[in-house]
Amino acid sequence: MSDAKIELRNVHKRFGSKVVLDGINLTVPKGQSLVVIGGSGTGKSVMIKCVLGIIRPDRGEIFVDGKNVLKMDQGQREAVLRKFGMLFQGAALFDSLAVWENVAFGLIQGRRMKRKAAREIAIEKLAKVGLGPEVGELYPAELSGGMQKRVGLARAIAADPEIIFFDEPTTGLDPITADVINELIVDRVKDLGATTLSITHDMSSVRKIADRVAMIYKGKIIWEGPRDRIDDSGNDYVDQFIHGRAEGPIGMDVLKP
Amino acid sequence: MNFLAIIGRVVLALLAEIGRLSLFIWQSVSHVFRPPFFWRLVAQQMMRIGYFSLPVVALTAFFTGGALALQIYYGGNEFNSESIVATIVALGITRELGPVLGGLMVAGRVSAAIAAELGTMRVTEQIDALTTLSTNPYKYLVVPRVVAAVLTLPLLVFVADIIGIMGGFVVGTQSLDFNAGVYIKNTADFLKFDDVMSGLIKAGVFGFIIATMGCFHGFNSKGGAQGVGRATTNAVVTASILILAANYVMTSLLFAN
Numbered sequence: 001m002s003d004a005k006i007e008l009r010n011v012h013k014r015f016g017s018k019v020v021l022d023g024i025n026l027t028v029p030k031g032q033s034l035v036v037i038g039g040s041g042t043g044k045s046v047m048i049k050c051v052l053g054i055i056r057p058d059r060g061e062i063f064v065d066g067k068n069v070l071k072m073d074q075g076q077r078e079a080v081l082r083k084f085g086m087l088f089q090g091a092a093l094f095d096s097l098a099v100w101e102n103v104a105f106g107l108i109q110g111r112r113m114k115r116k117a118a119r120e121i122a123i124e125k126l127a128k129v130g131l132g133p134e135v136g137e138l139y140p141a142e143l144s145g146g147m148q149k150r151v152g153l154a155r156a157i158a159a160d161p162e163i164i165f166f167d168e169p170t171t172g173l174d175p176i177t178a179d180v181i182n183e184l185i186v187d188r189v190k191d192l193g194a195t196t197l198s199i200t201h202d203m204s205s206v207r208k209i210a211d212r213v214a215m216i217y218k219g220k221i222i223w224e225g226p227r228d229r230i231d232d233s234g235n236d237y238v239d240q241f242i243h244g245r246a247e248g249p250i251g252m253d254v255l256k257p
Numbered sequence: 258m259n260f261l262a263i264i265g266r267v268v269l270a271l272l273a274e275i276g277r278l279s280l281f282i283w284q285s286v287s288h289v290f291r292p293p294f295f296w297r298l299v300a301q302q303m304m305r306i307g308y309f310s311l312p313v314v315a316l317t318a319f320f321t322g323g324a325l326a327l328q329i330y331y332g333g334n335e336f337n338s339e340s341i342v343a344t345i346v347a348l349g350i351t352r353e354l355g356p357v358l359g360g361l362m363v364a365g366r367v368s369a370a371i372a373a374e375l376g377t378m379r380v381t382e383q384i385d386a387l388t389t390l391s392t393n394p395y396k397y398l399v400v401p402r403v404v405a406a407v408l409t410l411p412l413l414v415f416v417a418d419i420i421g422i423m424g425g426f427v428v429g430t431q432s433l434d435f436n437a438g439v440y441i442k443n444t445a446d447f448l449k450f451d452d453v454m455s456g457l458i459k460a461g462v463f464g465f466i467i468a469t470m471g472c473f474h475g476f477n478s479k480g481g482a483q484g485v486g487r488a489t490t491n492a493v494v495t496a497s498i499l500i501l502a503a504n505y506v507m508t509s510l511l512f513a514n
Contacts, residue, residue: 049385052385052388054385078391078393081388081389081391082391084389085389086386086389088385090381090382092382092386093386094386105390105392106389106390106392109390109391110390110391110392112293155390159390
């Protein structure tokens with residue numbers, strides 16, 4: 001497993017009596033794009049936050065570049081975090097800062113870069129997601145949802161990360177804007193040669209950005225395979241999910257009228 | 258048995274909360290002394306916590322000083338009232354009322370604002386975003402607020418002391434027909450450095466309580482707008498109660514002999 005960039009082994013997490021992750025095993029090979037699909041509340045976000053160290057798992061091991069991040073002290077962990085970029089579901093832009101400061105944030109605060117140099121990089125990264133320099137002067141509240149996602153993407157790639165996480169990159173966008181975001185993701189990831197882990201329930205996004213696909217259900221990975229195989233996975237759960245059917249093995253806790 | 262179970266559950270929840278708070282304070286305080294330092298943010302917070310609280314604190318102090326003068330005059334006997342009013346106003350304001358009422362007013366203003374701001378940042382994942390941008394959220398968000406509050410509260414209370422005594426002076430000379438020169442002389446004769454100092458020490462502690470409670474409840478808020486509202490309320494209530502409790506403890510320690 002020398003080419004594994006990220007590896008999760010038997011990761012467990014529960015909140016109170018609710019088991020969220022029930023022994024996750026997952027490997028993201030270097031330079032590949034893995035997309036994890038699954039319904040709401042199946043533990044997708046918690047899994048990503050465990051890798052980032054925002055949530056501490058109860059049990060299991062998480063390796064980044066072959067090193068167990070759960071056994072690191074704060075300094076080592078911060079060094080590992082420098083390899084990461086992340087695009088959040090709601091973009092999570094800092095609303096007290098202008099757009100360019102948002103994009104340059106990791107450079108200025110995290111890497112102690114001079115504001116002027118960081119600003120130039122920020123404007124260059126904004127251009128890469130199709131936004132002009134004038135957008136840099138605006139504040140996040142003045143932007144549409146699609147533009148916020150673009151700024152979020154620019155911020156995620158600002159420090160040229162080796163690994164990028166995408167948390168539902170297209171949720172809440174119209175289909176055309178969603179496709180624009182998907183294409184930007186594919187292009188920018190290709191530029192950087194980055195390894196990516198994404199979580200989504202948007203199938204058009206999966207078909208566009210994934211090299212490999214894994215499905216999470218009830219805190220476990222129940223299927224994993226290359227993108228081309230999702231239509232003939234032979235797995236009833238995956239079939240039900242990708243076709244969006246209410247009937248199937250995945251029972252929704254909904255009271256029928 | 259059920260009754261005992263309820264008691265047990267409440268005690269456990271309380272202990273868990275105290276544990277969480279202790280960890281939070283430990284994390285925050287340990288980051289005060291470790292670089293990098295965000296001086297610009299400290300200055301910004303000093304403006305917001307200290308400077309903008311001046312009108313509220315000044316008005317509180319002025320009316321309290323005036324009311325105190327009237328109460329002592331009506332409650333006491335006519336003999337010596339001129340010297341007693343001046344003395345008790347000066348001691349009451351500097352030792353107790355200045356720091357406590359000033360602290361409570363700032364708690365209402367600042368704890369609420371901090372909890373609402375950080376709470377919103379929490380539920381919109383902005384605090385998680387800081388972590389992914391190699392910036393420690395304790396260092397970036399909590400430390401500047403705590404440091405600014407501890408530094409500015411004594412200054413605010415010092416101003417409150419002066420204005421509170423002035424309130425007593427205005428009421429004494431205008432409506433009680435005291436001689437202005439005698440009033441000032443009595444104040445200066447009886448007021449000691451220790452009286453003022455004890456109030457300023459209290460103010461520093463109250464500043465710590467105010468900022469810590471705002472940050473703690475904001476940091477731990479969850480569940481959208483309602484959660485932020487709850488965090489805000491809890492921050493103000495706990496900060497106010499802790500200020501009153503800490504005031505009692507400090508009074509008993511500082512004036513023990």
